[in-house]
Amino acid sequence: MISERVLEIRRKFLSEELENKAKQIKGILIGLDNQSVKFFKKFVEGALKGKNIKDILRGCFIAALKISGIRSMGYGRIPFTKLSSFLLFEKFLNKYATTKLFEEFTKFTDALVEFSLFEAIKEIPTWRYWFVDGDVGMLAGIKKRKDLDGLFEKLRFSLICFPHFSPSTANMFIYFTIKCYKLWKLPYKLLRVPYFSGLIKLAQKLKLVKRKIKGSHTFSSHHYIALQELGRIVCPEDPTKLLVLEFVSRTFCKNKKCEECKLNKLCEL
Amino acid sequence: MSLSISKFKVNPLIFIFEKGAPHHKLLLLKSLGFGKTPYAKNLIKWIIEIQNFDGSFPWNFFPGEDPDPWVVIDALKILPSKQYPKIVRKALKYLKNNLKKMDIYSISLLLSFLKDFNKTKTKVYQKALKTLEIKLKEYNKRKKELKLFLRILLNHIFGDKQFRRPSLDEILVEEDPWTLGYWLLTVKTEIDDPSKKKIMKFVLETEKKGGGWRGKLFGFSGIYGDPITTSPFLQGLIKTQIINLDEVSLETEKLLELFSKIGNVLNKKEKKIEQFFLKRMEDAGYISDMNLKEKLMLCFIYSLISQFYWAVSGLEPWEETLNFIEKQDGLASFEKYVNFNDVYDAFKGILRRSVPSNRIEMAARAVALYSSFLNNKKFTSFEEYAENLRCFVIDEVSRYAPSYSGARNVGWVVRSVAFNRKELHNLVRDVYRCLMSFPSVGFKTACLHMFLSSRILNTWSENVKKYVYPLIDVFSAITLCRLNLLSLPRVVEKEPMKGFHCLFWLGVAINPRDPSLATGLWLIGREWCFRQKCNKYSEYLNEKGCWFRDFCPSVRRVR
Numbered sequence: 001m002i003s004e005r006v007l008e009i010r011r012k013f014l015s016e017e018l019e020n021k022a023k024q025i026k027g028i029l030i031g032l033d034n035q036s037v038k039f040f041k042k043f044v045e046g047a048l049k050g051k052n053i054k055d056i057l058r059g060c061f062i063a064a065l066k067i068s069g070i071r072s073m074g075y076g077r078i079p080f081t082k083l084s085s086f087l088l089f090e091k092f093l094n095k096y097a098t099t100k101l102f103e104e105f106t107k108f109t110d111a112l113v114e115f116s117l118f119e120a121i122k123e124i125p126t127w128r129y130w131f132v133d134g135d136v137g138m139l140a141g142i143k144k145r146k147d148l149d150g151l152f153e154k155l156r157f158s159l160i161c162f163p164h165f166s167p168s169t170a171n172m173f174i175y176f177t178i179k180c181y182k183l184w185k186l187p188y189k190l191l192r193v194p195y196f197s198g199l200i201k202l203a204q205k206l207k208l209v210k211r212k213i214k215g216s217h218t219f220s221s222h223h224y225i226a227l228q229e230l231g232r233i234v235c236p237e238d239p240t241k242l243l244v245l246e247f248v249s250r251t252f253c254k255n256k257k258c259e260e261c262k263l264n265k266l267c268e269l
Numbered sequence: 270m271s272l273s274i275s276k277f278k279v280n281p282l283i284f285i286f287e288k289g290a291p292h293h294k295l296l297l298l299k300s301l302g303f304g305k306t307p308y309a310k311n312l313i314k315w316i317i318e319i320q321n322f323d324g325s326f327p328w329n330f331f332p333g334e335d336p337d338p339w340v341v342i343d344a345l346k347i348l349p350s351k352q353y354p355k356i357v358r359k360a361l362k363y364l365k366n367n368l369k370k371m372d373i374y375s376i377s378l379l380l381s382f383l384k385d386f387n388k389t390k391t392k393v394y395q396k397a398l399k400t401l402e403i404k405l406k407e408y409n410k411r412k413k414e415l416k417l418f419l420r421i422l423l424n425h426i427f428g429d430k431q432f433r434r435p436s437l438d439e440i441l442v443e444e445d446p447w448t449l450g451y452w453l454l455t456v457k458t459e460i461d462d463p464s465k466k467k468i469m470k471f472v473l474e475t476e477k478k479g480g481g482w483r484g485k486l487f488g489f490s491g492i493y494g495d496p497i498t499t500s501p502f503l504q505g506l507i508k509t510q511i512i513n514l515d516e517v518s519l520e521t522e523k524l525l526e527l528f529s530k531i532g533n534v535l536n537k538k539e540k541k542i543e544q545f546f547l548k549r550m551e552d553a554g555y556i557s558d559m560n561l562k563e564k565l566m567l568c569f570i571y572s573l574i575s576q577f578y579w580a581v582s583g584l585e586p587w588e589e590t591l592n593f594i595e596k597q598d599g600l601a602s603f604e605k606y607v608n609f610n611d612v613y614d615a616f617k618g619i620l621r622r623s624v625p626s627n628r629i630e631m632a633a634r635a636v637a638l639y640s641s642f643l644n645n646k647k648f649t650s651f652e653e654y655a656e657n658l659r660c661f662v663i664d665e666v667s668r669y670a671p672s673y674s675g676a677r678n679v680g681w682v683v684r685s686v687a688f689n690r691k692e693l694h695n696l697v698r699d700v701y702r703c704l705m706s707f708p709s710v711g712f713k714t715a716c717l718h719m720f721l722s723s724r725i726l727n728t729w730s731e732n733v734k735k736y737v738y739p740l741i742d743v744f745s746a747i748t749l750c751r752l753n754l755l756s757l758p759r760v761v762e763k764e765p766m767k768g769f770h771c772l773f774w775l776g777v778a779i780n781p782r783d784p785s786l787a788t789g790l791w792l793i794g795r796e797w798c799f800r801q802k803c804n805k806y807s808e809y810l811n812e813k814g815c816w817f818r819d820f821c822p823s824v825r826r827v828r
Contacts, residue, residue: 118687126328126335129684136683137676137706141667220673 006225013226014233015210021266022234025206028262029234029241036247041180043067047080053102053183054093060176061089068169068194084123085162091119105184106146109155113143116161123163131217135160138219152190156219167219168195175240188238193231195224198249199242203230205267206245270462271513272469272506274520279480279756281503282520285496287756287771288481290329291316292343293500294774299347300504301514301521307532308525308778315781316344318735320356321692324363331773332736333685333698338364338375342382350386365393373404377422381455384426401426418448418486425455437464446475447484447498453505460509468511480756492757527752530820532779535789538816542789545809546725553587554594555726562643563600564726569639570594572717573632573709577620589619606640609633631709638666638707651729655696655703659686662703669708678702697736712766713742724785739776739787741769744794751798751823793817 015021043066048059062080080086092115101107121129121136129136139157142150152174159170171194177183178191193199195215203209208230216224231239252261261267274280285293291312298309316330325336326344341360350357364371364379371379376397383394408415415423417440423432437460440452449471460468475482481494482502506512535542547555553571555564570593575586596615597605605611613633620629642665646657659682670676685699697719704715716738722728723737739745746765750758754771761768776784796807797815803824806813818824 117683121684122687126337129335129680133680133684134673134677135680137667137670137679137681140663140679140683141670141676144668 006229009222009225010229012222013209013211013213014230015207018208018230018233021206021208024266025208025263026235026241029244032244032247032262033238033241036241036244037180039247039251040067040176040243044176044180056181056183057102057177058089058093060173060181062086063176064169064173065164068166068172083164085164088120088123088162102183105186106151108184109151109158113139113154113158116158117143120158120161120163124161125163128163132160134220135218148186149190152186156192160219166195167192167216167221167224171195175243179240188240189236191238191240193227193239193242195227196243196246196249198253199246200227202245202249202253202263202267203242206263208234270465272472272511273513274516276473277480278476278478280520281476281480281499282517282524283754284480284494284756285499285503286524286774287754287768288493289496289500289774290331290770291774291777292330292340292347293496295347296343296500296504297507298521300507301518303521303525306525308528311778311781312774313347315777316347317353317356318781319694320344320359321695324359324361325367326360327694331770332694333701336363338367338371339378342375342378346382361391361393365396368397368400371400373401373408374419374422376401376404377419377426380426381422416448416486417443417445418451421448421451421455437467441467441471443485444471444475445485446471446482446502447486450498450500450502450505453509453511454501456505456509460511465509465511468506472506472511478757479760492760527754527820527822528775528778531752531775531790531817534816535779535786538789539786541810541812542786542792543725545792546721548809549587550721550725552585553590554600559600561649561728562603564728565722566600566603566606566640566643567594568718568722568726570636571721572714573635574619575717576709576711576714577624577632592619603640603644606636607644609637612636628709634669635707635709638669641665651723651733652691652693652696654729655700658703659699662706666703666706670706675706675708678706682706693732694736697733701738712769713740716740720785720788724783724788734783734785735781737783737785738769739772739785740791741765741772742791744799745772745787745791746794747798748790748794748817751821752817753822789816 043063044056044059047062047066049055065080065083065085092112095115096102096111101111117136117139124132135157139154139161142153142157145151145154155174156167156170159165159173160167171192175191175194178186179188195213197215200209200213204212209226213226213230214223218224228239231242235241248261248263252258258264258267274282282297285297289297295304295309295312295316298304298306303309316326319330319332320326321336323336324341325338326340328334328337328340330340330344341364345357345360348357348360368376380394380397380401383389383391383397388394417435420432420435424434435452437452440449443449449468453468477483477492477494479491479493481496481499483490483494484498503512507514507517550567550571553567555567559567567590571586571590574589574593578586593615594600596618597611613629616629616633616636642658642661646661648654648657662679662682663686667676667679670679679702682699682702685695685702690696690699701712701715701719704710704718705712710718717740719737720740723733742765743762746761746768749755749768749771750762754775755761755768772787772790773784775790776787780786792810793815796810797803797805803815803818803821804813805815815821815824
């Protein structure tokens with residue numbers, strides 16, 4: 001059952017022809033998904049120092065921070081390993097000496113929720129906390145949920161308690177860990193689409209969206225909900241297939257290789 | 270050559286007294302020579318008592334806010350070190366320990382303040398100077414251009430040789446009243462007439478519709494100015510005599526006189542105000558030998574029912590509260606209140622059919638949750654109550670936090686618990702936030718609950734009273750309007766919450782140990798101002814005519 005609010009957001013942001021368009025591009029997205037996963041995996045590989053689960057988590061964390069535009073937030077010259085978010089995550093990884101905890105998704109999520117609620121939020125400056133206070137409250141409300149959907153929500157909300165994390169960064173981290181590295185075997189339909197400006201530009205060119213969707217600070221933002229609805233309509237069994245658009249944007253659009261692009265017949269340009 | 274107040278859209282003094290925090294008002298009063306009036310003294314008393322254990326002060330000196338170095342620096346400007354050596358020492362220690370976390374602006378402001386007060390040989394100054402030099406090096410490395418505001422401060426600290434002072438034209442191009450304010454405050458020579466003319470033009474052009482000015486650094490736009498910008502800007506205009514000093518002094522004197530008259534009346538009528546609410550509570554079923562938990566439960570139900578005053582079956586909230594409690598067989602046993610279905614039925618019995626069922630559900634859920642809290646947790650002092658309530662809200666109530674605003678309150682409670690804040694003002698604010706996390710409980714209901722339980726039924730120790738808010742709704746807002754204390758009265762009449770800070774700081778200025786005394790304005794609004802009948806006989810108060818009619822500026826205009 002879709003709420004009235006979500007329907008209104010759909011009407012505001014998404015194109016009326018979306019369902020037809022989605023049918024046309026879905027096959028292409030599925031075809032390119034493996035390439036896209038490999039493309040994004042490379043970002044983590046650059047930050048990997050070992051192959052155990054802690055190293056992979058650390059790598060995913062740094063890559064998520066790198067890829068979701070932290071440079072544009074004015075932290076220009078600070079190395080990622082000196083960012084308070086990374087130091088906090090390092091503290092979290094070290095707090096649990098045994099890697100067994102990380103092998104089980106439920107235990108990992110619960111430990112991260114506890115750590116985020118009472119440790120990580122202390123590092124968020126007051127001005128920033130005004131953006132995430134509601135999300136922290138929501139996290140407190142769902143912290144006892146044990147169903148798979150709830151666990152995903154918990155993980156998403158607990159990541160936003162890290163000082164430099166936005167909803168997009170949180171979703172990217174989950175994408176890396178679950179889809180790229182398959183640390184836990186979980187259904188992809190519960191993944192959410194991270195925000196990328198290239199993805200939205202291409203979606204506009206493909207006439208999937210009516211108006212520009214912007215990056216958001218919170219999970220309750222209209223722009224965030226619109227992006228997730230787009231993912232859900234185009235590919236309900238795995239909304240992150242929409243990341244193929246970002247992959248296409250980075251490899252073909254940026255280098256103006258329209259002839260090689262598989263979406264060129266559908267693209268406005 | 271000076272600017273008359275009559276040329277402004279809104280009297281800037283009214284704006285500062287309405288929207289400003291204590292330090293904005295105090296710095297302004299100090300610059301006008303009113304720093305030792307009872308009004309100023311009361312605000313200083315408040316500031317002294319709200320200092321955190323670590324020496325910091327909450328943002329805008331409002332109880333329960335996050336601490337901030339800027340406010341600490343402003344506090345140092347207000348508090349003379351000879352009079353308050355301990356407090357100043359603690360504040361300086363806090364700043365010294367937090368220099369690394371502070372941004373370049375705060376460090377420059379601190380150094381500039383220490384220089385003005387000849388404290389250049391202190392350890393804090395030396396350490397701050399070193400930190401500033403490191404930060405400036407980083408700026409140079411990044412080839413980042415220094416903002417004008419920073420250049421003004423650096424010139425003030427290091428002198429003309431190291432940093433050139435920006436010219437007036439450069440500042441005016443920036444179009445930032447905040448920067449211009451600091452430029453005026455640090456001016457060393459007299460400003461010539463053509464420059465004064467330019468500034469005057471700028472002052473009038475950039476004034477906001479709702480009064481005051483807005484600075485670029487804060488990046489906000491809106492009908493109101495912001496006190497952070499307006500306060501230094503106005504001080505600068507006063508210092509350089511661009512604004513007519515005689516007029517400003519006269520206006521300030523009038524305002525202070527009005528505040529003192531309001532204070533005198535409310536202090537005199539304190540007992541009557543208390544009795545009014547006590548009588549209502551007795552009508553609702555309060556008896557003097559009730560235990561702590563019963564008192565809290567009664568106040569909770571009463572406040573919750575009060576918000577449905579438009580939907581109860583024609584009786585007053587206290588009568589409905591009594592009906593409600595009787596349906597649940599009194600307050601002695603909480604079992605009936607814990608049962609959601611019983612509470613739901615009782616609510617349905619007293620509310621009109623027009624009330625949507627989800628509203629009734631939320632109210633019933635709130636009562637069930639609160640009674641479950643009272644049933645399961647043990648506490649004797651306010652501190653224990655607050656800490657238990659915080660945990661209960663995080664663990665239980667958060668699941669039902671009805672809207673995003675409810676979740677936001679839970680978010681702030683979580684932050685408070687994470688920092689383990691135990692100062693009394695933080696705990697009181699947390700209780701407000703906890704209450705607002707309950708379904709169907711908004712700010713007004715939370716205010717009424719705390720006011721009744723702490724102030725009227727004296728459930729907690731005297732110290733808690735210091736941080737209890739006065740009641741705010743359309744009644745208090747309308748009284749503030751009649752007293753001409755608001756820059757945009759119509760806006761506040763529609764959204765009374767916008768007048769809350771004005772009312773709260775008025776309460777602090779009247780009595781810093783009991784700001785909730787400003788609830789008297791609510792009572793006056795209810796009995797006289799709302800119906801615009803200044804001479805009406807009030808049955809509830811047994812008084813003829815409004816308490817303020819001798820000095821209220823609107824009394825003649827009322828038909």
